[in-house]
Amino acid sequence: MAPCRPTVGHNWHMGSDIGANIRRLREEHEWSQARLAREVCRAAGLAGDPVGRQEVSRWENGKRTPWEWLPFIATALGVTVEVLRAHQERAEPPLPMLADFLPEDDPLSPLERCKGRRIGMGAVDDLQQRVHGLRLADDVLAGGDLIRPALRELRSAVRLYREGTHSSEVGRQLLRQIGELTQIAGWIASDAGQHKEAERIYRLGISAARQAEDHTLAGNIAGSLAYQFSNTGRESEGLRLAQAAFNDARAEAPPKARALYLDRVAWAHTKAGGAENGQQAMRALGEAGQALSEDSDGTESPTYLYWVDAGELRVMESRVYTELHRPLRAVPLLREVLSEYDATHTREMALYLSWLAIALVDANEPEEAATVAGRVLTLSADVASERTAERVRIVLGRLQEYAEVPEVAALLDEHEAA
Structure with missing residues (x-):
C-alpha cells in the first residue's frame, strides 16, 4: 500500500x-x-x-x-x-459529541470483564448534587455556555456506571441519575442548537430511566424530546411522543409530573395546528391546571420538578394563546407573568417578551410591539441560546408587516446596522 x-x-x-x-x-x-x-x-x-x-x-x-x-x-x-x-477555518474546537465516547451498541451495558473500583451510594449522592447544580446553572446560563461541562458530566457518569462495580440498588440509582443528567444535558444541547445531539442524549436517558424502572423520569425525558420535535419542524412526531409519555407514566406520576406532561401535550397540539388541535390544546391546559391543584405540601415530587408551578402553567397558557392568534387572552396573561418573573433569568425573560411582542403584533399594536422587541434584542444580545436567536428572527419577521410605522422602522434599521 x-x-x-x-x-x-x-x-x-x-x-x-x-x-x-x-x-x-x-x-x-x-x-x-x-x-x-x-x-x-x-x-x-x-x-x-x-x-x-x-x-x-x-x-x-x-x-x-x-x-x-x-x-x-x-x-x-x-x-x-x-x-x-482541504483547510477549514475554525473559530473553536468542535463540540464533543455523545457518540464519540459511547459504544455503538448498548451505551449502558456494564463492562463485565472490567474490575473497576467499587461504587457505593456516596458516589450516587455526589452525582446527584452535580446534576442539580447543572440544573440550577441552566436557570441563569444558556446552552452555548453549558454544553461542554454538561457533556463532560454525562461522559463521566456513564463511565462510572459501566466501568465500576456496584450492587444492583446502587446501579439502579446510578441509572436514575444518568437519566436526570440526560434530561438537563439534552435541554442544554437543544438550547445550543445541537438538536441531533440532544436527541441522542434524550434517547440514552429514556433507556436509563426505563432500566431503573423510573417511569416518571422516563416520561419527563420523553416529554422533553417531544418538546424539541414540536419546535423543530417534527410536529406530528412531537404530538405522538408527548401523548405516549403522558399515557405511559401518568398512572404512577405525582401531580406536578402529570401537569408537566399535559403542558407538553398542549404545546404539541398547538404546534400541530388546526382547529381541532387548538381545542385539544386548551383541554390539555385545563387538565394540567387540575393536576397541579392536586399537589400539596405533603405530596412528594422528584427534585427535578422544582420549577413546575402555577406560574409556569400560565406561561404555557399564554404561549398557546399567542400561537393560536388570540391576543386579547395572551397579552394580559403575558404581562402578568412578566411582572412576577425573576429578572436574573435573562434567557427566559427574553423568550417570554418575544411572545408578548408577537401577541401585540396580532393585536395591531405595532408601536408597543416594537418597544417590547427592543427589550428582546437587548436581553438576547449576549445570550448563547439558539432558542432566543430563533425567537428574535420570528419577531423581526412579524414586525416587517409594519415596516412603515416609525417606531418599527427605527428598530429594524438599528438591528440591521448592528
Whole structure:
C-alpha cells in the first residue's frame, strides 16, 4: 500500500484539518465512528477490523493522521482526497459529541470483564448534587455556555456506571441519575442548537430511566424530546411522543409530573395546528391546571420538578394563546407573568417578551410591539441560546408587516446596522 505522506511545505494544520473534515463528512452521512471504520475497511478490501472506532476517533481528534488510509476514507465518504485535505477555518474546537465516547451498541451495558473500583451510594449522592447544580446553572446560563461541562458530566457518569462495580440498588440509582443528567444535558444541547445531539442524549436517558424502572423520569425525558420535535419542524412526531409519555407514566406520576406532561401535550397540539388541535390544546391546559391543584405540601415530587408551578402553567397558557392568534387572552396573561418573573433569568425573560411582542403584533399594536422587541434584542444580545436567536428572527419577521410605522422602522434599521 503506497503511503500518502505529505510533501515538504504542507501546512502544519493539515493533520487537524483532515480530522475535522472526516468528522464533518461522517456526521453528514449520520454514521457512527464504528460505521465509518467498517466502510473504510470495505473500501480497502480488507477482512476483519484493522480499523476500529477508536482509530477513527484518533483521526478525528487529530491524535493520528491517516495518511495511508486517505484514499479509502475518501472512497467510503464519496469524496476526493483533496476534499479531505482541504483547510477549514475554525473559530473553536468542535463540540464533543455523545457518540464519540459511547459504544455503538448498548451505551449502558456494564463492562463485565472490567474490575473497576467499587461504587457505593456516596458516589450516587455526589452525582446527584452535580446534576442539580447543572440544573440550577441552566436557570441563569444558556446552552452555548453549558454544553461542554454538561457533556463532560454525562461522559463521566456513564463511565462510572459501566466501568465500576456496584450492587444492583446502587446501579439502579446510578441509572436514575444518568437519566436526570440526560434530561438537563439534552435541554442544554437543544438550547445550543445541537438538536441531533440532544436527541441522542434524550434517547440514552429514556433507556436509563426505563432500566431503573423510573417511569416518571422516563416520561419527563420523553416529554422533553417531544418538546424539541414540536419546535423543530417534527410536529406530528412531537404530538405522538408527548401523548405516549403522558399515557405511559401518568398512572404512577405525582401531580406536578402529570401537569408537566399535559403542558407538553398542549404545546404539541398547538404546534400541530388546526382547529381541532387548538381545542385539544386548551383541554390539555385545563387538565394540567387540575393536576397541579392536586399537589400539596405533603405530596412528594422528584427534585427535578422544582420549577413546575402555577406560574409556569400560565406561561404555557399564554404561549398557546399567542400561537393560536388570540391576543386579547395572551397579552394580559403575558404581562402578568412578566411582572412576577425573576429578572436574573435573562434567557427566559427574553423568550417570554418575544411572545408578548408577537401577541401585540396580532393585536395591531405595532408601536408597543416594537418597544417590547427592543427589550428582546437587548436581553438576547449576549445570550448563547439558539432558542432566543430563533425567537428574535420570528419577531423581526412579524414586525416587517409594519415596516412603515416609525417606531418599527427605527428598530429594524438599528438591528440591521448592528
